Amino acid sequence: METVIKTKDLTKRFGDFVAVDKITFDVHKGEIFGFLGANGAGKTTAMRMLCGLSKPTSGEAIVAGVDVYRNPEEIKRNIGYMSQKFSLYEDLTVLENIKFYAGIYGLTDQQIKDKSEELIEKLGLQNQAKVLVSLLPLGWRQKLAFSVAIVHQPKIVFLDEPTGGVDPSTRKQFWDMIYDASENGITIFVTTHYLDEAEYCDRVCIMVDGSIKALDTPFLLKQKFDVDNITEVFYQLARTAKRSDN
Amino acid sequence: MKQFFAFVAKEFSHVFRDRKTLLMLFGVPVVQIVLFGFALTNEIKNSSIVIVDNAKDMASQQIITKIASTDYFKIKRELLNASQIDAAFKSGDIKLAIVFPENFYTDLLHTNKAQIQVIADASDPNTGTTLTNYVSGIIADYNSQMNATINVPEQINLDVRMLYNPDLKGAPNFVPGVIAMVMLLICVMMTSISIVREKELGTMEVLLVSPFKPLYVILAKAVPYLVLSLVNLTVILLLSVFALDLPIKGNIFLLYGVSIMYIITSLALGLLVSTGAKSQYGAMTLSLVGMMLPTMMLSGYIFPIENMPWILQLLSNVVPAKWFYIIIKDVMLKGLGFSYIWKETLILLGMTIFFLTLSLRNFKTRLE
Amino acid sequence: MSAITLDHIIKTYNKGTTLAVDDISFSIGKGELFGLIGPDGAGKTSIFRILTTLLLPDKGTATVVGNDVVKDFHKIRGIVGYMPGRFSLYQDLTVEENLNFFATVFGTTIKENYDQIKDIYGMLEPFKTRRAGKLSGGMKQKLALCCALIHKPEVLFLDEPTTGVDVVSRREFWEMLKRLKAQGITIMVSTSYMDEATLCDRIALMLGGKILSLDTPANIIKAYPEKLYAIKSPNMHHLLKDLRTNEDILHCYAAGEFIHLSLKNAGKENEEKLLKHLQSKGEIDLILKETTPTVEDCFIRLLGNINGNSN
Numbered sequence: 006m007e008t009v010i011k012t013k014d015l016t017k018r019f020g021d022f023v024a025v026d027k028i029t030f031d032v033h034k035g036e037i038f039g040f041l042g043a044n045g046a047g048k049t050t051a052m053r054m055l056c057g058l059s060k061p062t063s064g065e066a067i068v069a070g071v072d073v074y075r076n077p078e079e080i081k082r083n084i085g086y087m088s089q090k091f092s093l094y095e096d097l098t099v100l101e102n103i104k105f106y107a108g109i110y111g112l113t114d115q116q117i118k119d120k121s122e123e124l125i126e127k128l129g130l131q132n133q134a135k136v137l138v139s140l141l142p143l144g145w146r147q148k149l150a151f152s153v154a155i156v157h158q159p160k161i162v163f164l165d166e167p168t169g170g171v172d173p174s175t176r177k178q179f180w181d182m183i184y185d186a187s188e189n190g191i192t193i194f195v196t197t198h199y200l201d202e203a204e205y206c207d208r209v210c211i212m213v214d215g216s217i218k219a220l221d222t223p224f225l226l227k228q229k230f231d232v233d234n235i236t237e238v239f240y241q242l243a244r245t246a247k248r249s250d251n
Numbered sequence: 252m253k254q255f256f257a258f259v260a261k262e263f264s265h266v267f268r269d270r271k272t273l274l275m276l277f278g279v280p281v282v283q284i285v286l287f288g289f290a291l292t293n294e295i296k297n298s299s300i301v302i303v304d305n306a307k308d309m310a311s312q313q314i315i316t317k318i319a320s321t322d323y324f325k326i327k328r329e330l331l332n333a334s335q336i337d338a339a340f341k342s343g344d345i346k347l348a349i350v351f352p353e354n355f356y357t358d359l360l361h362t363n364k365a366q367i368q369v370i371a372d373a374s375d376p377n378t379g380t381t382l383t384n385y386v387s388g389i390i391a392d393y394n395s396q397m398n399a400t401i402n403v404p405e406q407i408n409l410d411v412r413m414l415y416n417p418d419l420k421g422a423p424n425f426v427p428g429v430i431a432m433v434m435l436l437i438c439v440m441m442t443s444i445s446i447v448r449e450k451e452l453g454t455m456e457v458l459l460v461s462p463f464k465p466l467y468v469i470l471a472k473a474v475p476y477l478v479l480s481l482v483n484l485t486v487i488l489l490l491s492v493f494a495l496d497l498p499i500k501g502n503i504f505l506l507y508g509v510s511i512m513y514i515i516t517s518l519a520l521g522l523l524v525s526t527g528a529k530s531q532y533g534a535m536t537l538s539l540v541g542m543m544l545p546t547m548m549l550s551g552y553i554f555p556i557e558n559m560p561w562i563l564q565l566l567s568n569v570v571p572a573k574w575f576y577i578i579i580k581d582v583m584l585k586g587l588g589f590s591y592i593w594k595e596t597l598i599l600l601g602m603t604i605f606f607l608t609l610s611l612r613n614f615k616t617r618l619e
Numbered sequence: 620m621s622a623i624t625l626d627h628i629i630k631t632y633n634k635g636t637t638l639a640v641d642d643i644s645f646s647i648g649k650g651e652l653f654g655l656i657g658p659d660g661a662g663k664t665s666i667f668r669i670l671t672t673l674l675l676p677d678k679g680t681a682t683v684v685g686n687d688v689v690k691d692f693h694k695i696r697g698i699v700g701y702m703p704g705r706f707s708l709y710q711d712l713t714v715e716e717n718l719n720f721f722a723t724v725f726g727t728t729i730k731e732n733y734d735q736i737k738d739i740y741g742m743l744e745p746f747k748t749r750r751a752g753k754l755s756g757g758m759k760q761k762l763a764l765c766c767a768l769i770h771k772p773e774v775l776f777l778d779e780p781t782t783g784v785d786v787v788s789r790r791e792f793w794e795m796l797k798r799l800k801a802q803g804i805t806i807m808v809s810t811s812y813m814d815e816a817t818l819c820d821r822i823a824l825m826l827g828g829k830i831l832s833l834d835t836p837a838n839i840i841k842a843y844p845e846k847l848y849a850i851k852s853p854n855m856h857h858l859l860k861d862l863r864t865n866e867d868i869l870h871c872y873a874a875g876e877f878i879h880l881s882l883k884n885a886g887k888e889n890e891e892k893l894l895k896h897l898q899s900k901g902e903i904d905l906i907l908k909e910t911t912p913t914v915e916d917c918f919i920r921l922l923g924n925i926n927g928n929s930n
Contacts, residue, residue: 043785044756065738143659170811171784172826173765173915174922177872184856199812200786201875205855223876234876243787257723261712268711453707457766460671462697463724618673 007034009161009192015064024050026215027064031195036159037187039206043243046216048196049165050241055194057081057164066217069160073197082111085154088165095139095248096176099130102138103153124152144175155186162186162196168202180205188217203235209243218242256462262525265473276441280433282341284426284490297381298510299327300347301339306355312555314367314393318349323385336370336448346372346531347382359407368410376489382394383411397490427579430484431572435546437480440538442521445472447534456618469525473518479508479515500586509596513575516599519606520571526613546572574598620685622774622805623653623670628679630665630828638663640676644831647807647821654819655809656914661825663703663809667778670807671701684773695724698792700767708757710752714743714762717751717768726771736765739795750776757788764795774826775799777808781815793818809882813915831921839917845869846885852902861900864915867893870923877918883914 010032018024025047034039042048051247053059057077066073071081073132103124107117122207125134128148147167153160162181168176180202183193195206203209204223211219219226219242223235230238267273276564293562303317304311319326327345330336339345350368352358359365369386373379390407446469449455484507490499498507520542528534549556550572556564567573574595581587589596621645622874630640630918640662645709647653652904655663668674672692681688683695708717708829715729722729735742740762746754760780767775777796793815800806800820806871808819816822816923823833832839852858859878867889871880885928911922 043787044783066921078676102782136718167782170659172661173813173919175658175874190854198783202689204875205873233794240790240928244783254726256725261716261720263711264716265709266711452710453703453705454709456703457671457701457707458724459673459722460696460699460701461721461724462693462726500649617675618668 009034009069011067013065015066016062017054018062023215028217030210030220032192035187035190037193037206039049039203041203041209042212046212048212049095052163055085062123081161085159085162087154087167088152089169097246098135098137099125100134106153109157112157117176144171148179149173151182156193161192161194166196200236213242242246255467256524257472259474262472264477276437277514280429283320283429284487298324298346299344300324301327301330303330303333303350305349305353307500308356310320310359311351317389317393327604333383339374350595363404370412398496423616425574426497427583430487430579431550431575433483434480434514435542435572437469437515438514439521439524442473442476443524443534443538444516444531446525447531449527469522477514484510499583501582506582507587509578516571516603519603522610523606526610545570550576571599571602622649623647623683626679626680628681629677631677639830643830645833649805650803652806652820654816655824655825656816656822658811662828663825664778666909667776671699671776672696679735682759690771702763702767702774704778708751708763711750713748713750715747718765721766722769727770732769732771735771738798740765756784760784760792775804775806779809781810797920798852813918816914833842836914840912843912843917845881847910847916848880848907850880852905852909853875858902861897865896
């Protein structure tokens, strides 16, 4: 199994405050890796380091074969990114967005043309290709955003709470798309507040106060904590947190 | 009432906790004053000049030698005739030209009077004035030297022409200009941004759904900037008086009185901008481009209005800063009293009422 | 007298081109904990804004504690507490300063109504000199709630107070709401997390400006038309694919640990048939059982009714 993300004692400090405290883990190719934690637990900071957006204070991290210290710009070429807050340009059409991002990710003109057609076909957006994204319902936007994030077949795609505020039916469809991508060899790194989505992951990593308190398959985690569902696992771990409200 | 003060207190907190902006608001005028002020007080040495000596007689030669011996001037070249002067100035490095008429010495001897023409590049008015003053000094010196030995006093007059900036805008004029600009910056931009920020952050929503009258929200936001503007004004005046030796000729109370008037006009303008802007960025852009730029261009602070095409002159009447600039020059530099400025003050008052009425009408008690 | 009523409310935006609220009518009793459940764009925020008098409806009337939202808006603004969609307090003021400010704006003091918020504020007090912008998501929520409660409102409007907050904080928040309800405050809250729906007295499932269903969570679940099954196997994705090709399946989708499905015709026979079919496809270690529908299942079912298909 090829390892696409490898970290060792990865740490990020802001002055005296240790946001991420020596996290060590591996992510394998094609895995759906869930990253859970309360707000303030360090999820976002960790993700930013892996995306090459933030330089670690210490520790090692190799993402898609690239050392995050040496060449953060090269990482960005090999990954895709999507979040709830930012996905597409609302004042561009569906087609324009696809073309724009495909171009940014370095696809050739012919590839852009082919990919655009393929995407629109797959999502069933033939009638909406020239429609402004702002006029699409939220669910469609999220699905389109995900497709755009993987238009260049990146090795890894980072998803930051991608299904927030979306209706349950669309959420299921979104996860179908994630499964398909995973089967095509794209590794998925996803954070979420919907704990049922944790069940869909191959492995789940729970962060509390900047460090990893649990990392295993959903099944084994439930066994270990002797509970029925991931929510209870999370609840037990999060209760020990000093950093948030408790 | 207690609520109103609570609100004002909150607004002060916001202002003081935003250190970067505070630095800018106080820093910019101080820097401007200091730069302008001290840039002026340097002596100018080794300015390149040209001479056109149509006389080539003893007197002109003596004066030229005198000029050459000072370190204020470096005689770049002697031109053959006056028609070459234009080109010399255009080439850029010449700051002054002195022209001696044909029968200079003869005129002096027979009529006891003679004229020397001095043409100065006044696009930097300070330089132009200073250099001209140097020449005057040299000539006066020559005059007194000459007159020491003869009975009938002779007089050499200078015909001075200031090129490019005949009215010499600049020098003491910049302090009132800085005052006008700073008031505008603080009152229009900061106030409007503050109000729009509430809208953008969502706190305005919560405030609307409360017994607190929306009108008071606006008034409370204006108060810290009123105070800030007055403090800034005081700082500028203190600097001008003590660091730049610029005396305040007029009544200090009148000065503050009209300044408060102008501040209120600017605040009203800020209110108006806030009703039109949808985001903080929009408020800032509207303030800078919509207000600051016209104010800089059309208030008479930098460019004289009288030289502008008539359409711009017309437009300048709508700029509050134009009227304030006249008022403050009259009071601060010329020492005039209220009887001279009542017209301009009335105009400012009218503008204030107009802006206030418009903003109150546009202010929304609902979100749409 | 109902605490809140809506009568044929219609709201559009963009000069009538976007229909946000499509002829909604319902009422909420005093002391009820009522949930508006639905995804973004369902119309929840529009309804909140109409009831808190921030927006005017295009058509229809609404009242809050007997006051008309259009005519008597200033009365309403004095007696309700409102927590809008995102964090709406002053980031650069401290916890205590924020609370003080809102108390004063509503004509009261922290001291006067301390009892009201003691529960919640107790958790914040150790941080009272911290700037609000530096609080964690869960704490910001609590602070916003305190500020909305400080003047002892009769009705509380909370627009998606738990969005983007972790599960533990969300749970705590709902515990607090239950305690507030016990004091007799009417609470109208919206959320897109379906699992929170069961904590309300009654809920309205909303989508596209319409109400799909309005009742107690228990009744909505009871009204689920078919028998719902849960099935799982070691390879869930594979299982889902196989199920989709099966013609006896009415609909199926992933739901956490299990896949939920309904059969066109329920009954032991058909269950066996299904299992046999799946085994023939290579599925092993299958577990199939009946399950009680959740609110999410009901929502998806109702969605399916609208779309005409269920997959």
